[in-house]
Amino acid sequence: MPEKAATTSPRKGLLLRLLRGLSWLLIIVALAGVAVYLAFGPAHMIDRLKPPPPAFPEKVIEDPAAAAKPAVSPSPAAMQQAPADSQELATLMLDSIEDIWGEFLARADYAYKRPKVVSFRDRLESPCQLKGTFSGPLYCSSTSHLYLDMGYLDDLQKHAPQVGDLARSYVVAHAAAHHIQKLVGVVGWFRDLNADLAPAQGRESLRITQELVADCLVGSWISYARRKYAWLEPEQLEAALRAVRERDAARVGAGLPPMADPLDLPDPAARLRWLNVGIDSGDPRECSKLFTVEE
Template sequence: MDWQKGEQSQNVEVDSGGGGGGRGFGGGGRLGIGGLIIMALLGWIFFKNPLALLDQSGGQPGAYAPNSQPAQVDPQQKLFVEKILGSTETTWNGIFSSMGRTYVDPKLDLFSGGVNTACGAASTAVGPFYCPGDQKVYLDLGFFQELDTRFHSSGDFARAYVIAHEVGHHVQKLLGVFDKVAQLQRQGAPMEGAQGLSVRQELQADCFAGVWANRTQQRLQWLQPGDVESALNAASQIGDDTLQREARGTVVPDSFTHGTSAQRVQWFKTGLQSGDIQQCNTFDGPV
């Protein structure tokens, strides 16, 4: 992937650690919807459902994230993130403009150890995530190493997919998907489970990442042989069924939050092949 071709974003921030205006979780590190269940099953969460980060504990404003520290960021890695984020800004600004809407660029916070957000305090174990409360993507760059070694998903395009997925959640925020999910939940629709709202929301973010990949490739022609396969492999490695089977030797569909490996690949490919946001409606019919 010739990522140097990407437009360079000015919206990447390096977290100074320790402070921040987010609300902390009482007791330091409690997770919300489904978080404790999945943590118990898997020991960590990849692409954490942002709704599960909302403070459910009555934490006090200004509480510090556990293990937060000034982020040590390699300049080349920071440039990579800036280029990928910049490409999402150009792509989504164009898509929103074609729909007669205005796209608001998100910020991306690079942190180490832990971070305070408008959704609560979070540690590196949460993985990359998006907070709708402050419209920021949060990323510990150490995760890229884990993506390579633990999930055998090396390559720049696999890492770009991680960022594009989280930006996909920002797109959902701007389109009102978060409000729709909250409304459906109030009406009794389940969050977890193979057909739950969380799975549908995550699969749509995968599809949006595919739309970004399609549109950006048309503009920049920056993909090289093997790049698409690396991103599809990353999507496959983090399906609920694959992770649960590796962690427990069995699969529990009632606890799914992100979708199966096959579903994640399918919806990423749907966006990648079509480049059409209208093809990403995961809330209509079975997924």
């Protein structure tokens, strides 16, 4: 007698349909998860967690009638010649930076705190937790120490006398501009962002940007300081930057210790461009554009 054909019970058919529906639901959820991961996952975590750039203080406006454009020439009472002694020049420039930036920072409820200046000549042992012997200017943000190499400044004056006063002033002001970045939070912003970046994601680019921000801040200072110090001539900045780069290379070739913070990293044209942004505007807030501009 033939066996009866097997029949699927209603309960078993319902279970199969439920399993099939659950399988499709799991596939849809998995695809959605992949899409969310690709759109918002670790690859984009830096962009989402990146801290907002710090705000620079408002510009100094000594004369409301002149607010649209800073003075373009020294005042009649401006000091015409820089001190020959590099130590004296450095002190003069740091006093000027304190006066002008003290006003800048006060307008944004910051307080200017003068860095601890350490003068030396040609050789500096283990500054700022660095191991070895170094030369040249250096700002150490962890201790707010500003190291100024008087031998380096004298070399600039000796080998580029036509622009030596401006070149020496620029070197001092650039090192001090890194201190300004610390006071307004730029150094911390770069440090936090740098810690989250892999080398391939642009750590070198961040360093270059920080250097150019310093140059732009130097330009903001020059736009006002040039009224008092006639040798701060923007027209001579290109030659002064060239002299700085040449002395950096020459000192290494002469067997002196390596520069602690060489000034030859960014392209010279980029340095000059952002110096002029600060000079032309007289407004340090213009320097914040470097947080979004690719150099």
